[in-house]
Amino acid sequence: MHLVIDLGNSKIKFFVFQESRILYRAFEPVLKWENTLKQIQKKYPTISNCIISDVNGSITNDLKKSLGSISVLFCSSKLKLPFRTLYKPKKQLGADRIALLSACILDYPKKNVFVIDLGTCITYDFIDKKSLHHGGAISPGFKMRYKSLNFYTGSLPLLNPKISKKFLGDSTKSSIHTGVTNGIIAEINEHICYHKNRFEELTVVFSGGDALRLSKPFKNMIFADTNFLAKGLNFILVSNLS
Known part of the structure; x- marks a missing residue:
């Protein structure tokens, strides 16, 4: 156990x-x-x-x-992992990203997978069908963007995250909501397009606490359940005990 x-x-x-x-x-x-x-x-x-x-x-x-x-x-790069990585230095690859990549190997073996994790930060990672991790990207998550707009300005309010259905805001609050929402959507779309143009049969997986906020604009993508990262960690643990 x-x-x-x-x-x-x-x-x-x-x-x-x-x-x-x-x-x-x-x-x-x-x-x-x-x-x-x-x-x-x-x-x-x-x-x-x-x-x-x-x-x-x-x-x-x-x-x-x-x-x-x-x-x-x-969880760290010092353990026996089910994938190889081009990340340098390897020791700086975060434990959460290692767990997510391992979960991708477990649930989507021998597939090109692009995993997007939406939490405090948004992390992007690509792993190919030969279990080679090519790297990824890190950017601010929903709450971090809202907090930054408030912290680094003198007049913008701190708002709770909300998915905007508008593209143009008609007030300060709605402008913040649409700016954060559509900024994240555009960023994600650009990452997905980049990898789809370079790798055939790309499987895109969304995970993390804020992933479901984007279930409508990305309704045709895979949204991992809340156990996804944990399954990756358990996979690593079992591999290192054997």
Whole structure:
């Protein structure tokens, strides 16, 4: 029995796996992790191994101590991975992106896959049908764009993200919404077009907490379920235990 932990910038996600089957999952704000972990340890005392994807860093040591005798692996390029990468230096490839690429190998083997993860940042990664990761891109996510417009100006308000159906705003608020929405849509479309022109039979996968915001403008694409990254982490863990 394995524990998979996805420690993001704002949320922490716990998954308990029995081989490839998910027995339990819980999503919490980062600062509320302790009680959830204690409940998991009480309910599943036979957990022997854990893998952690950590892009946060604020609670890493406390989290590891709380796991006690459970053997812990941190997702990184130092582990045995199911793909090769052209990323340089390899050690700078983030744990979340490593997990997503591994999930692509698991769910879409021997395919050209372009995975777009929409969270605090938007990450883009391309992996070909021979399991070679060519690289990708990183840009600000929805909330980061809204916060930047407010922080770096003296008069623009801080708004909650909202998908705009307009292309031209008729007020400051609607202009911000359409600017952020259509800016992200245009950026994503450009990335997809670039890769479709260069790689045949491209599979495009959307993942991440903000992915469903774009389910209408990209209705013909694949939207991964909320377990996608966790399945990639479990795949890495199992590979490194064998």
